[in-house]
Structure formats: C-alpha cells, structure tokens
Amino acid sequence: MKKFDKERLLLALAGPVIALVLAIALTSIVLLASNRNPFEPYALMLQQLPYSDIQVLIINQAAMYYIAAIAVALGFRMNLFNIGVDGQYRLAAVMTAVVGANVGLPAFLQIPMLLLVAMLTGAFWAGIAGVLKVTRGVSEVVSTIMLNAIATSVIGYVTLSDVWGVQVGNNMTTGVMKKSGWFPGINLGSDVGEIYGMVFVAIALGIGYWIVLNRTRFGFDLRATGASESAAAASGVDAKRMVLVSMLISGAVSGLAGLPLLLGDSHTYSLDFPAGLGFTAIGIALLGRNNPGGIAFAALLWAFLDKASPALDYATPVAYEKEIATIMQGLIVFSVVISYEAVRQWGLRRQQRQVGAELAAAAAQNTKKEVAA
C-alpha cells in the first residue's frame, strides 16, 4: 500500500506549502496597501542568504527555536498546551548560569552537569503545572502562563546584586561562567562566526524525539492520548501519569532551549537575554506539524526571517521596515491553522472515497468472477 504512504506525504506537504503561499500573498497585500513594492522585500531578504555570517546566525538562532519547538511539540502530541516553555527556558538558563559561575568542575563533568541543571529546572517548573493539572484539574494553559510571570519575578530576584547578580555597567548579569562550562563550537573565522556546539545537541534531540514517539511504547501511548483521550484511557493509558510525565519531559527539553546562546556565546545570563522564544516556538511547532523534520524547516525559516530582515532597514535606494518579517511570521501562524485543518479534512474525505471506490471495484470483480464461474 505504498500509494497511501505517498499520499500521506503529499498531504503532509500540502498544508505548509499552502500556508506559506497564503502568508506571502497576504504580506504582499499588506505591502501593496501601504504603497510599497509587494515583491522587493523578499528579494532583499533572499539576497542575504549567501553570506556565511548570516548563515551562521540563522543556524545558531534556529537551534534555539528548534529545541523550544520540540518541547512545545511534545505537549501538542498529547493535546497538552505547554505555553510555559518561555518561563521554563529562561528560568533554566538563569539557574544554569548561576551554577556555571559558581561551580567549576572539569569540562567533561561541567557541561553534562550544566545540561542536567537546565533540564531539571525546566522539568521542575513544568512539573508544577503538571501536578496542578493532575491533582486539581487546573488547565495547563492557565497555570503555565501564570508560571511564566512568576518565572520573570524569580529571575528578577536571582539577579539582584545581593543574591547572585553581578552588575556590569548598566546591565545586571549573573557573572561570567567558568570556562570549563563553555560548550565548544565550530569556529569559522572571526568574520564569519562560530556555530554553537549545542546545534548538534538540538539535532540529536530531534532524532531522539522521533524515535521515542514513533518507535517506543511510551511514544505510542503519548500519541494515542493526543489522538483520542477516551480511546487511550480505554486502552490502558494512565491519563494522569501521562500528563505528568509528558509535562516533565517537555519542561526538561525546554530547559535546554536557552543553552545554545548561554553556553556557546554569552556565558552569562543578563537582562538582554532573549525572551519570548517559548511563544515563537509555538508557531514553529505548528508550522512544522509537530514533526521533527518539519520543525527543523520551520525553525530555519523563522531564523532566516529574523536574521535577514534587519537588512531591509538599510536597503537602497528604498528602505523597508524590518517589521515586514514580523508581519509575515504572524500571517504564517494564521494561515497554518486554516490550511492544516482544511487539508486534514479534505484528506480524510478523499481517503474515505478512495477506500469506497476500491472496495466497490473489488466487489464488482468478484461478482463478475462468480458469473463467469
């Protein structure tokens, strides 16, 4: 039945392609409405792509998006909306930075320890929402959003100068981490930049995600719960345990999301550490259909829009606002939701028809044979 496989691939691709085409068309309409050239910004952004320093920036940024989106996707696969990735990764990053600045082990111990600290912090923060849902029935959407706000306050406290904060000029940091905790990357020269070592950790995470979901009993239970909670319960999945476990895993993964930057470049948590990654990741996971390959593509696309758009501000002869990229990202999320649902329903109907047709054809053949006999 290779035919159905091919068809499923086609359907899987149709959703994102339609969404992107729709988003580009809508962006062009916005450009037209503001009396701008509806196509030139795309060309300008694409012209950035051949520069290797931009490529490195894109890859590094995409790695962070990727990890965060995998964390979101894990929840999505079982209908759990972990909106709290944002708080989880920031809190994890700050804790890792503090531990990294105050504990100095040899590198082969320091780096695994820091990764563990980040994962435990993320898991702990997500676990609070998990426990609340399991014991009190609190919606994880509400609790994780609230935990995001609490995380911001906790970070503010941790970075106070009489706690662990270190003032550097105008900036509050957590102090520079010990050198042994710097994750080695691939240095491509001073004018190009360095690819974070964590990029490979992100790739490994993607592979691990796929294997766990598609090849293990646990993954099957998780997907079954996402596909139909009632069917999963009847099949013997313990819903509460599943909620808690997947929340913990999702939190552990999101704890890693800030580390490419922290361990690869900044080596300290400061006020300008990027925030909002967790929300961007929701859109990326959506666009990537919770599929590790799709998420990689979506993360790269997002990072490309992020890193290529500043060039719009300096374009000659006509400069464009770099916010065009933000508009586009918003429109992508918007069209993704519509196109996926449309494609899904269309695909289901189409397959029902095809199955009906094949069965009828087989039945017709049988009767012919009977007549012949």
Next chain:
Amino acid sequence: MVANHDIHLSVRRGTVHALVGENGAGKSTLMKILYGMQKPDEGTIAVDGEQVSFSSPADAIARGIGMVHQHFMLADNLTVLENVVLGSEKLYGIGGNARKKIKEISDRYGLGIRPDALVEDLGVADRQRVEILKVLFRGAKTLILDEPTAVLVPQEVDALFDNLRELKSEGLSVIFISHKLGEVLSVADDITVIRRGTTVGTVIPSETTPRQLAELMVGSELPTPETAESTVTDQAVVTVKNLTVYAAGASLGELGAQPETATAGSAGATARGDVLDEATAPGAAKRVLDDVSFTIHAGEVMGIAGVEGNGQTELIDALIGTRHADSGAIEFLGEDITGWQTRKRRESGVGYIPEDRHRQGLLLESPLWENRILGHVTEKPNAKGFWLDIKGAQADTRRIVEEFDVRTPGIDVTAASLSGGNQQKLIVGREMSHNPKFLIAAHPTRGVDVGAQAQIWDRIREARREGLAVLLISADLDELIGLSDTLRVIFDGRLVADADPATITPEELGSAMTGAASGHLEHVDTAPEGNEGAAGPEDEAR
C-alpha cells in the same frame, strides 16, 4: 461515485420509505447525496418531478429535504428553542415567534416538546424528537432518518413510530434507514434494499417476511444468534461482589471522569438527569452502581439487559478499570483486581469491545495497524520490550484483516475510512487475538450489518466454547436472548432481575427493563405465539 452505482429509489409523498442494507452497502453515501453533502458523478435526483442538483445541505433544505443524523447535533447547554433556531434565525426570529412555531409543530405532530427545556436535561428519545423538530422547523417535506432506533428502547421506538405515522398522515415523506427488519416491516410503506452499492429491489411490507427481506439484503444464508449447546463450566472467571460506584460529581478532581461526563451521546443524558434530581435531595451522592454482585464462569455468556443510562457504562468502566469502585470487589481468576490499572487488567486477559467504538475503540485518524496496537501496546506481536514491533504489528494486522474479513484495500488506510461494520470487525479481531479469558462486549454488533453481525456472533461463540467468559451488554434484546447463557436486568444501578434466556421473550425482558418486574422472571405462556400483524420492533430478522 463507485460506492454507489445504478441506484434507483423513488419515494412517494406521504409515505415512510425504508432503506435497508448491509453496512458499507452504500446507504450513507446515498443519503449524503440526497442531502447535498456529496455530489453524484452520474444520474439525477428529482424532487416533485423537477430535476435538482444539490451542492450543499442548504440546497437540500431549500428543496424541503431534511436529515436527522444518527449522532445528534445538539448543543447540550442550550435550550430546545435555542437549538432549533440556531442557524435559521431568519425564519421566525429567535423569540416569541419561533417559540410559537415550535409549539405549533410540536402539537401538530404530537412531538410533545417544551421549547424552554435545557437539552442536557432531555433523554435520548426527547433529543431525537428535538432533532426531528429542527428539521420540520426548517420547512422540510421529506425527512431522512439515519438509524433512528439504534439508541431507543422498544417502548421509545413505538412512540417514534407513532410520530412517523403522524408525519406521513400530514403529507410528509420519510426516508427511514435501519438494520432492524422487524421495525422496517412494521412502519414502512415501501422498502428498498441496497446491496454492494446498488439497489437490489423494492418490496411492499405486506408481501414479504423478515426472512425474505434479510436474504435480499445479504444475498445468502441468514445468521441466528442462538447458541447451540451450553458450554458453561463451574470455574469462576470473574466475580463481582457488592460493587458500588457513586456518580462522577461525588469524587472531586477526577481527571479521568471529565471526558466521560462530556459525552454528547446517549448514555450520559439520562444519568445526568437523575443526578440533578438527586441533588435536590440532601444527603448521599447518587449511586450509579448499587451493590452489584455476579459471577461469570468460563464458557459462559452473561447478558445484561437494561435501558441505556442505568449503570451499564459505569459497570463496564469499573470492570475495565477506567473508573474505580467506591466499594466492593472485583475478582478475576481468583485474584482481586479491584485496584488494578486498566493496562494490567488488559495484559492479564481482559478483552474489551467498547460501547462507542469511535470514542473508545479506535484512533480514527491513525492507520489500521496502529489501531491494532491500541490497547495491547505492551503485548506481542506489537512490542519487543520497550520498543514497538511495527513489522510484527503490521503483519498481524494483515492476518486480522484476512481472518475477520475486514473489507479494506490495505492496512495503511485510516480507521475512519472503513465502514462501521468493518471497524467493529477490526476491534473484535484485535481483542480476540490476545486470547482473552474474559471479554467485555458492549453492543458488539451495534450499527453492524447482518453479515458482519453473524461473523461477530460466531467469534464470540467460538471463544466461549474454548472457555471464554463474556459479559454481554446490548440494546438488541434478541442478541441478548440468543447469545447469553444467563441474563440479568439492570435498572437504576442495580441488578433487579434475572431470567432464563431459553424461555424469556423480548417483551417480558422489556418490561423488567423499565423496573416493572423484578426477581426471577418466569416466562408465562398466556398469549398465543406473537404472529399477529403488529410485529414489534423486537422481531428481529431470522
């Protein structure tokens, strides 16, 4: 449209026209075409002699064709009035005018509907009448009813048929889809039989018998659910002692209970109504299962009869472990399994054919082989240790498809693309493949055509011969009587009566189901054999 070919159907005004056929025969497709949900590739539809073409249900409604779906499409938290006007606010507004119109329709056809009742307080039969009223409100002259009796008890079926007779006497036409030939014969003026996507004949009820009709439908020998010889042993497989379960609201923070109470369908409705009544009385929470005790032996099929919503769902849930007993004990092969998780129960040999296969038995958008894994993910051939054994599961799915005659072009299609009967065969095949010692079979042949029904019965009987203990819960009284070795009646959460399936009649069972009789039901030979013209809905084809 290859699912249908050469369909000829003409419905006369002011008649009830029944459409019967096996599942997957193409009834649903035909109905979808008539209701504008699908377009035919060839052929024509004419309404009142005028050729029409529908591209959406709205077109069909405009032509006076309305549909009452098998699964109700009502918003529980709205009133009847709100449900009825929803989407057709322009017709009579949403206030007094609409209310007047609803009352008028209700009185005219004897539907007995209160426009301001909350839908969530209504029973299944009432909801169905609301659906019918919705269609009439939109000006339908032809009603399509898709298996309307599947969710009703005999008494409710009679009431529905009275409504239908009322409708046709007012000049409306009804297209009535059903598997139950006895019902069809009692209510229809014409009967069209569909087999393998084509019409094989139209008959008049007075000139045919259920048997002839069924043979027309299947095109072959007919099944009966009768079990030949008793295979009951004295080895107890399942022993339930004083099992009591309180209504879901009583235990707070029940995560698992959330989806159950949200059931849009039948079972929850009446139960919830009762809870409301109970709530007014101070004191204890409602017992949805009250002190239930029974033993099922190896080789025994125990049937449970009862009107839906009298504790059957809770009993099943308690046995499979998705809901835990508040008191009492469940023993399985001598072990106390009361505290066991569902998975452990299933692994140790409890098979489960759930009452709602779409919600509990299948992952509709997953391929068949993943559905074969569902419920047995830890067992061979689906898993090797921690890992899934995808090749093994796929090979075994092919075997099930072959052995259980699941009609599908392959195992990679989604479960949703199979017809109901074939979905059910897949579930039965899956459960039987793990050599269960105890099978919970809830409505194993609901919505399943005659052919598949016979196969499923055969499988249950076969396994019973090899020592399987079965708990059979069914709304089909003939199935219960024919298949069971012992019969119990459940009413208001209690097992109130028992009966010998060899002598009991569906009518006697039916009256016990309403709580009118209890204790041991003896068959009384008063009326001469019920061969009179008024064949009740219980008269199943055989």
